[in-house]
Amino acid sequence: xxxxxxxxxxxxxxxxxxxxxxxxxxxxxxxxxxxxxxxxxxxxxxxxxxxxxxxxxxxxxxxxxxxxxxxxxxxxxxxxxxxxxxxxxxxxxxxxxxxxxxxxxxxxxxxxxxxxxxxxxxxxxxxxxxxxxxxxxxxxxxxxxxxxxxxxxxxxxxxxxxxxxxxxxxxxxxxxxxxxxxxxxxxxxxxxxxxxxxxxxxxxxxxxxxxxxxxxxxxxxxxxxxxxxxxxxxxxxxxxxxxxxxxxxxxxxxxxxxxxxxxxxxxxxxxxxxxxxxxxxxxxxxxxxxxxxxxxxxxxxxxxxxxxxxxxxxxxxxxxxxxxxxxxxxxxxxxxxxxxxxxxxxxxxxxxxxxxxxxxxxxxxxxxxxxxxxxxxx
Numbered sequence: 001x002x003x004x005x006x007x008x009x010x011x012x013x014x015x016x017x018x019x020x021x022x023x024x025x026x027x028x029x030x031x032x033x034x035x036x037x038x039x040x041x042x043x044x045x046x047x048x049x050x051x052x053x054x055x056x057x058x059x060x061x062x063x064x065x066x067x068x069x070x071x072x073x074x075x076x077x078x079x080x081x082x083x084x085x086x087x088x089x090x091x092x093x094x095x096x097x098x099x100x101x102x103x104x105x106x107x108x109x110x111x112x113x114x115x116x117x118x119x120x121x122x123x124x125x126x127x128x129x130x131x132x133x134x135x136x137x138x139x140x141x142x143x144x145x146x147x148x149x150x151x152x153x154x155x156x157x158x159x160x161x162x163x164x165x166x167x168x169x170x171x172x173x174x175x176x177x178x179x180x181x182x183x184x185x186x187x188x189x190x191x192x193x194x195x196x197x198x199x200x201x202x203x204x205x206x207x208x209x210x211x212x213x214x215x216x217x218x219x220x221x222x223x224x225x226x227x228x229x230x231x232x233x234x235x236x237x238x239x240x241x242x243x244x245x246x247x248x249x250x251x252x253x254x255x256x257x258x259x260x261x262x263x264x265x266x267x268x269x270x271x272x273x274x275x276x277x278x279x280x281x282x283x284x285x286x287x288x289x290x291x292x293x294x295x296x297x298x299x300x301x302x303x304x305x306x307x308x309x310x311x312x313x314x315x316x317x318x319x320x321x322x323x324x325x326x327x328x329x330x331x332x333x334x335x336x337x338x339x340x341x342x343x344x345x346x347x348x349x350x351x352x353x354x355x356x357x358x359x360x361x362x363x364x365x366x367x368x369x370x371x372x373x374x375x376x377x378x
Contacts, residue, residue, distance in 0.1 A: 106154045110181045120182050125150035129186025134193055137208040149189070150182040157185050215261040216240075216268050219298065221277040227284055229272070230294040234258070243291040244275050314341050321346040351378030 108120015126132050126144050136143030161178040169175060187194065193212075196202040204212065211217035214232030231240035241249045249271070254260050261268055276284055281297055288295040299307065305316050317331045329343055354377050358368050371377045 105177075105179055106158055107179070107181045109183045111179060115183070122148035122151045122182065125182035125186045129183055130190055130193070131186060134204045134206055136206050138206045140206060140208075143206075150186045153185040153189055154180050154182055157188070210265060210269070213258075213262070215258070215265050216272060218269060220269070221273045222281040222284060223278060224280045226298050227276070227281045228296050228298060229276075229284075229288065232258070232261075236293055237261070239291050240288070240293050243287055243293060244272075246271075246275065317341070317343050319343040319346045354378060 107116075108125065109115035109118050123144050126149065127142065129150065131149070132142035132144055135145055157180050158178060161180065165176045165178050193204040196204055209219040211230070211232065214230065216237075217230040217232050218228070219226050220229055229240075231237050237255075238250055241247055249255055254264050255268060285295055285297060297303070304310055310316075315331050315333075316328045318326050318328055321327050324346075327346065329346075331341055331343065335341055355368055358371075358377070359365075363371075368377070
């Protein structure tokens with residue numbers, strides 16, 4: 001399974017209108033099952049479909065198509081007080097409908113609570129979740145991470161939750177809602193920085209490229225750029241001093257312990273850069289690797305994909321796109337024995353398989369044409 005797609009997404013507006021329509025007995029606008037994202041659904045089929053929540057047949061058939069339905073909502077659009085506080089689809093699928101149906105969604109701030117109805121995007125979550133306060137150089141001011149980390153982590157956490165729910169379903173036969181939010185995952189990803197506050201009352205500041213506790217760990221100048229070096233343990237520190245031909249540093253009483261190196265971080269970093277800046281990065285990387293000291297280059301994106309290890313791991317693979325020709329896409333970071341690491345098909349265009357899927361669950365061509373004329377499908 002590669003690069004399939006499917007899910008609900010209309011920014012929350014259609015869901016609310018659908019809820020009101022279903023309550024009043026109207027068809028009304030409804031949720032879209034769309035195919036632009038890169039979720040992994042069986043056979044990678046994409047269907048663009050307006051779900052009429054007042055139509056039991058449609059709800060049952062759509063559940064039969066998917067077996068699992070995805071959503072990314074904001075503004076509290078899924079759990080609605082005016083329909084009893086129950087998820088829309090659970091309420092609308094009749095009792096005789098599928099009991100093993102899995103439903104999942106991502107919101108900005110959770111299903112309820114003070115912020116349950118707020119719209120959320122990645123950068124807002126980075127700020128509210130504390131990440132921007134600890135990213136960047138000291139005194140620089142808040143800095144966002146260079147990728148949508150909350151969005152990506154929410155997707156990964158939701159996938160983990162889905163697998164857990166599917167495993168449970170095999171034992172119990174019961175489908176479940178699986179939910180997460182951008183704010184929840186961002187707080188979760190604070191890791192030890194959160195523990196510093198919860199356990200010790202310490203508010204983590206910006207630390208730039210320096211590791212908060214492992215010293216020396218950070219970015220150091222070379223004659224042609226910069227490299228990362230991590231020589232924080234007593235054993236690595238001793239090896240590091242020998243490798244750069246400064247064994248006298250091991251005898252400095254202020255630098256011998258981890259606590260001492262932490263107090264004198266700036267002096268140590270300056271001393272290391274005074275040595276490393278006179279030779280190119282490749283020299284130091286080869287030297288430190290031979291001494292067993294973790295280190296590495298700081299690559300631009302083009303150099304990432306030119307790196308021999310990245311190429312060996314097959315992290316960029318070709319795929320044939322019907323309109324764009326041969327394209328290279330980032331491959332999965334997971335390898336499973338006996339399963340080829342390939343991308344079977346490109347991300348489908350919205351509605352690429354609408355007719356195929358609807359015919360497969362019993363819709364006649366005339367019904368499909370009628371739905372398209374009403375703009376219920378693409």
